[in-house]
Amino acid sequence: MDLTACQNQQERLQVLADIVPAFRARAAQHDREASLPYENFKELKAAKYPALTVPKKYGGQGLGLADMLELQETIAHADGSTALSIGWHMGLVKQLGESGSWPEDKYAAVARDVVNNGALLNGAASEPATGSPTRGGRPETTATKTDSGWTISGRKTFTTLAPMLDYFIVSAGIADSDQVGNFLVHHSLSGVSVAHTWDALGMRATGSDDLVLENVQLKDEDYVQTMTPQKDAAGWLLHIPVCYLGIAEAALDYSADYAQNYSPNSIEGTIADLPNIKQKIGEAELMRQRSRHFLYSVAHKWDRSDGETRQQMKTELGAAKHVVVNDAVEIVDLAMRVAGAKSLQPDTPLGRYYRDVRAGLHNPPMDDMTIMQLASDVYGRN
Numbered sequence: 001m002d003l004t005a006c007q008n009q010q011e012r013l014q015v016l017a018d019i020v021p022a023f024r025a026r027a028a029q030h031d032r033e034a035s036l037p038y039e040n041f042k043e044l045k046a047a048k049y050p051a052l053t054v055p056k057k058y059g060g061q062g063l064g065l066a067d068m069l070e071l072q073e074t075i076a077h078a079d080g081s082t083a084l085s086i087g088w089h090m091g092l093v094k095q096l097g098e099s100g101s102w103p104e105d106k107y108a109a110v111a112r113d114v115v116n117n118g119a120l121l122n123g124a125a126s127e128p129a130t131g132s133p134t135r136g137g138r139p140e141t142t143a144t145k146t147d148s149g150w151t152i153s154g155r156k157t158f159t160t161l162a163p164m165l166d167y168f169i170v171s172a173g174i175a176d177s178d179q180v181g182n183f184l185v186h187h188s189l190s191g192v193s194v195a196h197t198w199d200a201l202g203m204r205a206t207g208s209d210d211l212v213l214e215n216v217q218l219k220d221e222d223y224v225q226t227m228t229p230q231k232d233a234a235g236w237l238l239h240i241p242v243c244y245l246g247i248a249e250a251a252l253d254y255s256a257d258y259a260q261n262y263s264p265n266s267i268e269g270t271i272a273d274l275p276n277i278k279q280k281i282g283e284a285e286l287m288r289q290r291s292r293h294f295l296y297s298v299a300h301k302w303d304r305s306d307g308e309t310r311q312q313m314k315t316e317l318g319a320a321k322h323v324v325v326n327d328a329v330e331i332v333d334l335a336m337r338v339a340g341a342k343s344l345q346p347d348t349p350l351g352r353y354y355r356d357v358r359a360g361l362h363n364p365p366m367d368d369m370t371i372m373q374l375a376s377d378v379y380g381r382n
Helices: 009-019 021-033 038-046 065-078 080-099 104-117 235-261 275-304 307-311 314-344 350-362 367-380
Strands: 121-124 142-145 150-159 167-174 180-186 192-195 209-218 223-226
Touching: 009 021, 009 065, 021 038, 021 065, 021 080, 021 350, 038 080, 065 080, 065 235, 065 275, 080 104, 080 121, 080 235, 080 350, 121 150, 150 167, 150 180, 167 209, 180 209, 235 275, 235 314, 235 350, 275 314, 314 350, 314 367
Parallel strands: 121 167, 142 167
Antiparallel strands: 142 150, 150 209, 167 180, 180 223, 192 209
16 A cells, blocks of 8 residues: 555545554554554555645655645544654655755755655754743753754653654754754654553654663755744644544544443433434534635735735634634543543543644644634724
């Protein structure tokens, strides 16, 4: 099953539909153990999924944003942790290829590794002292210029998929400077290690461990980007809300199936026909449709827009994330209300969906920042 050989999105979705049932079957065990589902990522790599968002000129498929989201939604319906983890890679590869923010030869080398070997990359930006990188705190991880390149030391938290990553994009403060830069760090370098610290309430199978850098020696060309306070619009970050939408859809489907098959002896037929159950299912479906239309309308607008228009979409992108994630949390809550006390038992996935979907509230952009920006936009047009 080679996704890069598919002729259209429908074929890609069909191939992926054949792969993801195994993800669903493994999800409960990996959630209990807080273990990374290596098998899932090996199967995605075997199908050449990581190469789909590499630009065509580097041998990838140059997948558009809406198509990428649709594939990510399919994975999330089976296993949210796997979707969120691979989504960071897919989105970053896409964004870097489109923006040209790295030296061309450096990106080309990484892109070839992704296409030929299924190499995986993700950013490493969060630190305990700075909180979310979107808040603008200066990294305590420090890069120091040397005669032969750079030395970098520090510790990063929430480094999703850390045990399987080939490349880390590490943010670091430049010593004796007020600048912050991004450095490309290969997992194989001396001084690079992963501390297995991830034991969270939700998204337990993402391998979001700590990255530890101890006097790692880098070349000059590994300094790939100087960061600026002004952030570009980031359409690729829509991989976050679509992940939580997929989880919510899985919860809604489970609760609907449960309702259609549960028949207590106190009623005729199943609980699916009870008005209060239909009310909850209908409300959840309304939110699902609303969120999905909003999310994909923004994604399609991104795909058809030029660079200037995309930079004007920051508020829309943030609003889409806000609406979709908060609706997803509510959808899962309604699904649990449909199943009642059964939803709290470990033999259903609803408890996992509930814990996983709440993680979206803590992924960027943060709700308060989005709301403040929306307010500023209103003031700006009056």
